[in-house]
Amino acid sequence: MEHETILEMIGVKKSFHNNEVLHGVDLVLNKGEIHALLGENGAGKSTLMNILGGVHQPDNGQIKITGQTVLMGNPRISQAHGVSFIHQELNVVTDLTVYENMFLGSELRTKIGFLDEKEMCRQTREVLSKLGVHIDPKTYVRDLETSYKQMIEIAKALLSNSKIIIMDEPTTSLTDNEVERLFTIMRSLKQSGVSIIYISHKLKEIQAVCDRYTVLRDGNLVGTGNMKDTDLSAITQLMVGKSVSTDAFYNKATKGEPVLTVKNLTSEGLFKDVNFSLSKGEVLGFTGLAGDGRTELFESIFGFRKKYGGVIEVSGKPVKINHPKQALRAGIGLVPKNRKENAIIKDLSVIENMSLTSMGHFEKNGFISSKTEQKRFQEYKEQLNIKVHDPKVTIDSLSGGNQQKVVIAKWLEVNGDIIIFDNPTQGIDVGAKNEIYQHIMHLAEMGKAIIILSSEAPEILRVCDRVNIMFHGEITGKFTRDELTEEKIMEYATGSKREAKNIG
Template sequence: MFVEMNHIKKSFGSNDVLKDVSLTINGGEVYALLGENGAGKSTLMNILGGVHQPDEGTISVNGELEKFNKPVDSQEAGIAFIHQELNLINDLPIYENMFLGREPRTKTGSLDLEKMIRDTEEIFQKMNIKLDSKKMVGDLDSSYKQIIEICRAMITNASIIIMDEPTTSLTDQEIERVFEMMVTLKNHNVGLIFISHKLNEVMQICDRYAVLRDGNLVSEGLVKDVTTDDLARFMVGYDVRTEPLSRKRDLGEEILRVEGLTYKHAFKNIDFSIRVGEVVGFTGLLGDGRSELFQSIFGANDISSGKIYLNGKDIKIKSTLQAINKGIAYLPRNRKENAIIRDMDIFENSSIATWPKFSKRGVINTYIHKDKFKHLSEKLKIKMGKRTDNITSLSGGNQQKVVLSKWIATDPKILILDNPTQGVDVGSKEDIYDIILDLADENIAIVVLSSEASEIIRVCDRTLVMYQGVIQGELKGNEMTDHNIMRLATGGELTNKEWEANYGK
């Protein structure tokens, strides 16, 4: 089985999104489709999935010309599209999700549950997955949900599966699980199109790659012939920095200290302290509790026991507003669910946190906010049309900068950034790193929570690694390596010998 896309052109209004792109994807290979946000990846895949129709160009499957007018046409030709937002119903069991919209029926017209369960288990066996098909999908973690989506594609006999950033919301362990599944699919001669921003994953799992930039195919070839630096360069069109960024800085007084902080099972007995001007990383795998820990410090969650000291003073934070007033800011992970307010414009999204501060008897002072926003949008290089445009009109990177501007506007003393570069293109990512370090220079204590070790290593002065709700260890300076972080994040310990072996100190 192979799919050819020939000379595809597509424009929306005056915006040429795809300018003559040709690709061939074969069965039994993992094909990486790369590019910055807005490069045309999604449009290309939406054309292949039958969501959009090309202005010019053809698609052929096994050499036969096909026309996909709607998604069903594409599915019938053996192409499955797994979107970034999974289409699963949490309140239905796995087997019903597998047959959603194509439920088999018995002669009397009722659902043929036996067949659904039988077929599901057959697929699980074939794919070597150990899961109870009667489990509710809502009880599964993200990686298994991704796997269920893949199995659903298999049940329709798809031979090409498009996976749109399947690993974004997964931890390293879960990613491994999905990768294993992808290898199994390859062995069953299924072709996979893998869309991702994570280049090391591309190196690990993909056979061939294609890079789109501004609607053109700028590079195509075998993954083994290139490095991640090459790919990044193809994507942005210039050399991308990978060197560590952390700067030498005189550290100030201790600003935040936490003692014995515990919340139910999320995190236990957490002790740490942060000084002014420090950039401290927190990393770990899923279930490490770092997000919950800082949400508690930010007043969004409760605390069962323990103490928080701000500037040496014992404080109790009962609400997020209190935390903001005390100079704590928290940029949450999963921007779309936790940070973006779709019914408000760019300006409002960037100023919501400071409304109470700059208002008199409840009336918002828009002038101050406009001033602040003008200043911040220049400082953060936010690319946008009008201030009053909808927030969703911006690319992921610029949305994140708007969210960041909201927190900088609160004049925080401590800025907590939870996965700050999630779903952000390479260019904006570098911008955000620069902003983080500039802020640290301005004597703000910065906490970066990230599941990407490379991010932690590049930006942070030191990092605390968490494992199942406890701090497993601390790494400083050049102790911060992928290896050490992974060792601690999986619950291991580092002996003195190992330090020496790793660094020859």
């Protein structure tokens, strides 16, 4: 095994607004390896990678590529040195075609200066087939699934002959088999001598695909080594500075009478003939692959989508829900997925985000009492351990986990009986994840009925009492937690198995 070093970052320091976020970090990357860069949110991973990508300039320290010291003055220089950065938010232009995206900014031209469409398509096809993807270069990107968009980014990196590819949480929007396909590609890239820096919160994935790791905590290098010489709990411990439990959560609430019953819910093209019921103090999980319709199903139950047939009963009474406000009145709350787009209002303060859905609680003679708001927020801050110095700052200055807690506080203030959590730990680090789970458990123990939607099987198995598995808009399996394994979930989620009868 050769250990040819391709990249060295030595003693990198960086401050933002007098606040040092990197205190002299080293990173060594070998040729042809997949290197995990780990750490909680705010540990400095993104800053370090932005320095490598030429987005930020380090205050101190140096970068060497194959032994040569280089200065990454801007992203273009970095690309010229063979570094490609695949960001968490995909940078594809959805209204352009695949090949147009591939050559965006470096279009090939014919002798007279027109775009050389033929050649670009040919090269695109070639690179994509190398990745095992067979799509027409003239397909519009908006018509592709997320995993394919990811492939386009990777293909783009290959096209520019990158030696180092940085992947920042590439799997957050991918389903399990898409992740598998990505890993296969990563391994073959590795074989061809490309080095990959892989950033993820999902330790299982890292174990599956990475060769070496570097862990950052609060801007310091706290550990580096070979993946096979360590185990996940040791890495977790390095990341958070203490050991974190991965035990399952069981809520001790006694199950009460059913509060939510759904009968024959159908929406053309989204979901079909969905039946389930949920009791007080129960945690019910919904899982499946991307496109299984679970998000659409619960957006309909929450009144965000309108055209559906079937019956929704809350506490035994049928309700008509055509607007989230009606869902609120029926006692249903929704903590949506994709927090940034769906849940937080980034121009409003932390407090204002908390109170938004229950303004009535904070009004006096028609005017908002900011004193009452502050007092109430203080209670949630303590109850949910929300870390914020000044709750009057806008919510986007908080970390993902704390933002999520504010969104949860918003629905706690409403005090409905049913709370739906869609992908509740998306983009949240390990430590904060457990906290969120604990709060969910606590809610169940208070007698709330909880629904959790997640495509992460381990998450579902850790927190849910019962699990419904969906495939193409239908529930293919209903189980209690004890009957399930990750493999079994996969069988039902891919539609290869389904229960003979649909038990109520």
